[in-house]
Ligand SMILES: O=P(O)(O)OC[C@H]1O[C@H](OP(=O)(O)OP(=O)(O)O)[C@H](O)[C@@H]1O
């Protein structure tokens with residue numbers, strides 16, 4: 434079994450994937466969606482967490498000269514810190530906005546201008562959170578070696594956004610693998626599969642059309 438399917442299996446195993454077509458989730462982007470994949474749950478299972486970190490660190494290790502990890506707040510922080518620890522490289526994290534008290538930082542940790550960072554995020558929907566963090570990092574003088582996440586919904590608009598920002602995106606699992614795994618293991622009903630197929634054809638239209 435390939436890594437993306439194996440990780441998808443783990444996501445289902447820990448109950449990270451929730452379906453609520455009648456009472457949709459609101460995503461960070463504001464989109465409403467029948468599905469939510471909560472990668473934070475993986476952190477509570479040490480063996481599975483170890484498997485995830487190994488896959489992320491393996492992917493990061495295969496990239497060209499990554500000199501530091503930049504976690505995206507909040508869910509990218511624990512995964513990113515674990516990967517940085519495994520690779521023995523510096524770690525920083527990027528808040529969605531600057532703190533309003535204390536040192537008023539948006540980037541926490543010691544950023545070194547010119548250092549090549551890998552942006553680590555738990556999940557990519559629109560890609561907006563990771564790309565915003567990458568922008569903040571670039572503006573502060575950091576180089577971006579790429580972005581790495583556990584899961585992506587594989588939206589073509591997200592792919593284009595990463596290409597436009599010239600940031601190569603790598604993920605260790607994805608929506609197609611999740612759907613295959615859920616269908617083959619019988620963890621999704623025909624009705625749920627139909628809802629997801631309908632949603633996936635045009636997530637924005639599905640979101641806009643949803644009436645409470
Ligand atoms: O690709 P995007 O459209 O930006 O969506 C993905 C983001 O949404 C979630 O963050 P959220 O801000 O909801 O929660 P968190 O604080 O737990 O990271 C997730 O952790 C990603 O950061």
Ligand SMILES: O=C(O)c1cc(=O)[nH]c(=O)[nH]1
Nearest residue numbers: 460461468469470471558
């Ligand atoms: O886009 C989001 O906010 C989002 C979607 C999802 O499935 N999981 C998550 O943690 N965030």
